[in-house]
């Protein structure tokens with residue numbers, strides 16, 4: 001037994017501490033502690049120790065497995081633990097020899113550290129409050145530099161290259177390295193966080209939008225990079241299995257914070273990675289035990305918690321906790337006292353050891369047991385203070401990475417224990433404030449300089465100057481040699497795919513003719529457009545349909561059989577519907593990504609597919625169709641990341657419209673995704689009513705994104721209401737794309753009052769019915785317009801206004817909306833199945849009175865008809881709104897409106913949908 005019941009008291013100058021070790025023998029796992037026969041227990045323990053000592057660990061493992069088997073066979077449960085001891089996973093004796101030059105690498109790393117720190121310090125001196133982070137990279141420096149020197153592969157000479165997701169707040173370290181590599185100028189570093197300065201600056205974090213030749217992945221919104229990376233690794237497999245690209249040698253590395261794992265997205269998809277056996281994926285969790293405010297798990301151990309989660313999910317877990325300094329101590333630890341102490345100490349204490357002196361560590365950590373004290377009696381306090389953690393130990397980090405890249409059959413996570421603000425000393429190393437440390441005073445700079453041996457003289461240090469050695473120095477020569485060897489600089493974003501010719505408009509002629517007697521929805525029309533593209537020999541292979549378990553809702557099961565659902569293992573069973581034409585066919589080369597119920601995962605797949613033009617030089621074209629309600633409001637941040645990343649492709653918001661999706665009620669009925677979509681600058685949004693509009697929009701989207709290579713992507717809403725699709729009127733293509741065109745003029749009768757009705761999507765139908773009501777009963781001639789995109793109309797009008805404002809003496813330009821409505825006399829009433837604000841977007845440019853009708857308020861489970869009356873957007877309400885606007889103008893008397901309300905059977909005292 002390692003210890004008996006025991007409570008140890010010891011004192012320290014700072015006060016008294018006590019440690020309760022718990023009852024009974026040392027526990028690694030949660031097992032019952034009543035030992036009814038200690039002598040017998042000891043026999044078993046002795047046998048095991050004999051095996052370990054005299055035969056070997058493999059034999060011991062075999063015996064334990066056999067015993068477990070026996071238990072299971074006899075129908076008994078086993079105590080479960082997903083944890084191993086709080087030790088390095090890789091035994092010290094199995095470490096591979098180090099292939100690099102530790103000394104030069106240390107010098108390079110030190111320079112990167114210095115420049116990264118100087119970048120933040122200088123930025124904050126020049127511009128108080130500009131911010132920046134020193135301590136994250138300080139903890140990560142070796143973990144990244146090891147990758148740069150030995151593991152990260154660039155895409156040189158046709159190699160697929162690796163994809164590296166850098167911890168966002170460590171960006172200064174990545175810039176500092178690129179500075180040494182000669183890829184960034186001193187002026188850029190000087191203008192860190194000052195992007196608008198002349199000579200260019202640098203964005204705070206990785207943003208491909210802002211540095212399209214440098215950053216590949218936006219990683220700073222915590223939790224997104226792990227999920228994006230998992231699906232990136234899976235997409236690499238997809239490309240491989242579909243023979244689109246050989247990605248066998250490509251690895252995806254993700255560097256994330258230990259605090260970051262609290263974001264649900266961080267761990268939310270880890271079972272996909274193990275299920276898919278993604279051994280091309282490596283997570284490195286920078287376990288510096290701190291987040292922004294304080295410890296990540298002060299009362300526990302984040303590494304143990306993550307080990308259990310990842311092991312439970314089937315990952316290969318490599319714990320990298322202790323540096324080489326600890327190996328001799330552990331070798332002496334026959335009784336397991338040190339291991340026990342390591343295990344029982346919580347992270348809050350480990351953080352404290354960083355800021356305390358060696359004497360404290362001796363008293364507090366080793367002082368709990370005389371034998372532990374004895375173990376370190378030959379070591380000075382200084383030595384105890386600098387006992388290294390795994391993530392700061394060259395040999396150990398190399399061994400972990402080496403094991404990770406060679407592991408097969410499962411993804412790997414490396415849980416690397418580090419120190420936040422490593423090297424900052426008094427300026428914040430390990431302190432709770434370290435995340436916010438932006439400035440170092442003179443003595444702190446001096447200490448940093450000395451600790452890392454930066455060749456800057458005492459007189460200069462206070463300025464925190466950048467330092468770059470001569471191009472032919474040993475350091476830079478080494479650095480370049482390593483990157484050359486590994487395939488070029490990283491990160492580097494290059495658009496490798498060639499422009500792809502989009503199909504001509506005439507290829508979509510079938511959609512221009514109308515559906516005749518047949519009633520179809522725009523969702524069905526979309527599936528037909530997609531099917532047609534899938535038959536196009538030039539595009540077919542590149543299309544990536546993505547669905548989160550809603551294919552049947554959208555009528556896409558028709559694609560299952562022909563194109564197959566991607567499944568890396570193929571189909572290991574006979575599907576229940578195999579005898580049917582449209583059976584659920586899974587295949588290794590399946591084209592459809594059926595992602596299960598994960599909009600976040602589907603979006604991550606969309607991003608991987610929509611950026612493959614850069615990442616892999618292949619123009620894959622994703623079409624991600626989802627319930628529009630579960631798009632922007634659920635995964636809006638991933639959509640924002642997609643925008644930043646210059647993702648191309650089509651997002652399709654199915655079952656859209658607060659009244660068109662009837663029956664489903666409050667949580668499903670979307671009346672605002674178009675509003676949220678408006679916030680994404682490079683997203684082109686459309687709300688089409690008819691099949692021909694949809695076809696024109698998709699054709700143009702393909703042209704703009706893949707032929708013209710514009711950095712835009714599309715959001716198109718689709719409805720599930722069937723209707724006869726009309727033939728495309730002549731000459732409307734341009735209007736469809738610009739956002740507005742006249743669909744059906746009213747009767748040309750000069751004696752009648754004139755009005756204009758704007759309708760979008762399914763509500764265009766109601767506008768057309770209102771046109772009839774107004775003509776038949778109220779002598780109003782209304783033109784009906786289809787508004788396909790309020791966002792596009794507004795974008796154009798804003799651009800024109802701005803140009804006119806900044807060019808006051810030149811001939812003013814006219815916005816499309818003003819141009820197209822210049823002869824539109826009479827009021828305009830707009831109706832949408834979205835909130836009124838969607839239509840209100842264009843109010844400043846609309847001539848004359850403008851009334852908007854929309855679906856503000858919570859949805860209801862009801863029929864379409866009842867819902868449209870409830871939200872006051874049906875034809876009758878449109879007619880009343882039109883008459884009211886005409887009456888406000890003085891064109892007709894108010895009492896006519898009152899009559900209409902009665903005649904059209906509208907209850908004037910009905911509840912207001914906005915507040916009920």
Ligand SMILES: Cc1ncc(C[n+]2csc(CCOP(=O)(O)OP(=O)(O)O)c2C)c(N)n1
Pocket residue numbers: 135136139167169220221222223256257258259260261286288290291292296420435
């Ligand atoms: C989604 C999101 N929420 C909050 C933040 C703000 N934030 C930036 S760094 C940070 C703490 C990070 O801690 P950790 O993940 O442990 O990384 P470390 O800096 O310790 O390496 C927080 C909360 C963010 N970037 N993203």
Ligand SMILES: [Mg+2]
Pocket residue numbers: 257258259286287288289290291296420
């Ligand atoms: Mg942390």
